[in-house]
Amino acid sequence: MPSHAHAALIIVGHGSTLNPDSSAPTHLHADSIRQSRQFREVACCFWKEEPSMREVYESIDSEVIYIVPNFISEGYFCQQVLPRELRLTGPITHRDGKTIHYCDPVGIHPNMTRLLLQRADEVAPSVPRSETSLIIVGHGTNLNENSTKAIQDQVKLIHEGGYGFAEVIDTYMEEAPFVADWHKLTTAPNVVVVPFFIADGLHSFQDIPVLLGMEKETGKALSQMDVFRHNPIEMQGRHVYYSSAIGTERLMADVILDQVRDFDLKHAVDFDSADSSDSVQAKALANWLAEGRNVIGQVHIVESGVSVPSAPSYILRHIEDVATEAITLKTFHEPASAREISRVDEAGEFRPIKTAPTLKRGWQLELGSLTELQLALEFFYPAAIGMAYAQEIGTLNPVPLRDLLGRQTGMYRFANGINDEQASELIGKCCANATKCLRRIVFPLDATQSLSGTATSKIGDEAGHDAGQSNSIPLLCMEACNHIVSAARKVARENFESK
């Protein structure tokens, strides 16, 4: 693939407010592509986690952007939700001086076949394919025919490719042929089951094992399980080999790049207008630090000022650990460690809102460059640097709460049925600084009204700082998050039912 050193790559995942494993593969594929330096910038965004699809644009400097959905099929999300949230008008969108290329989702790329074969061989090494039934499991839903097409295409490709399996079949959780009938649908003595999902979430490690008969009831999420599954499992007189979700396969990063390459070929993308200048956000961050603005959320940043090549340039700690003896802190050296540090709170509970005031203590992160610092802060507080910079130069475009609630579809389509008073009360309660979220809200209620009532406690000064905190880098909220949409839906429903 030609270098895209002028462009940004955004990988879009579903994410989850409950399951910490859901976004992990998307982040890992982004890490891998970032390390290959094929793009000027690499970022992730999520439907259910931070940064949101609106926020992620603020963290991107590049004028050319490629968006690859890390989704299995071309269904509802890729055809409706993502284009709406990312404000796309088609495969190529020109907006705000940027050119945005919307690629196909990874799951429909023909090279997924290679991954499926590799995963099957890994999970059942030295088991002859001629004595093996390969089952590819999807979710399935009668609502959208595309949700099964990607899997049916793979079954056809493997079947016609002559890869030597005794049989290859597609099965689903929620429509026929049902995965629960696996023993009736297959005949070989060995059965390899590969979940065709992006991540090891509720389905691949909780629901499907129950449907297969491996477990009696749904268990904990993968990250909370003590013992990984042991293959093979003897069931119905067969050897069953169960794999983790196909999306966790390391080579998925290559499929993401394959989708970019295919997009370039299909749309004859021209590389001539390439801009590969330095990141303006990194420069802004350096300026803020030089001005003494060295706190963001619960993270304190120290420029070491040491010019020894092997010494760290920046040292990050929890703000309450600034005076703690370094020897008592656990020291990390990679930007990606910030993602792990901020993943769970002191009690080990998942932190879906990264700006919740629950960042755990006891760590020190030593980084070697401004680029590493910028990336680590991106993991601690997704898109925060970009939003603070956009606010500073006057380009931040906050989304009024009514616009957000009004554009919801599916089960959230009634969320805008709350009245103004309820909206402000909900923000005051769900966003409370002390217990819920450290961000300062910069979005209004609608085009003509600001938030009022208890919600005003969430509004900072003009730059988004808390009172007396002008030495910090502000954490801004330009658009209400998923938690507010869910809460609004609940209140709207109660309004409807009480009529």
Ligand code: SF4
């Ligand atoms: S809507 Fe509230 S809880 Fe959600 S990110 Fe914004 S300030 Fe935080």
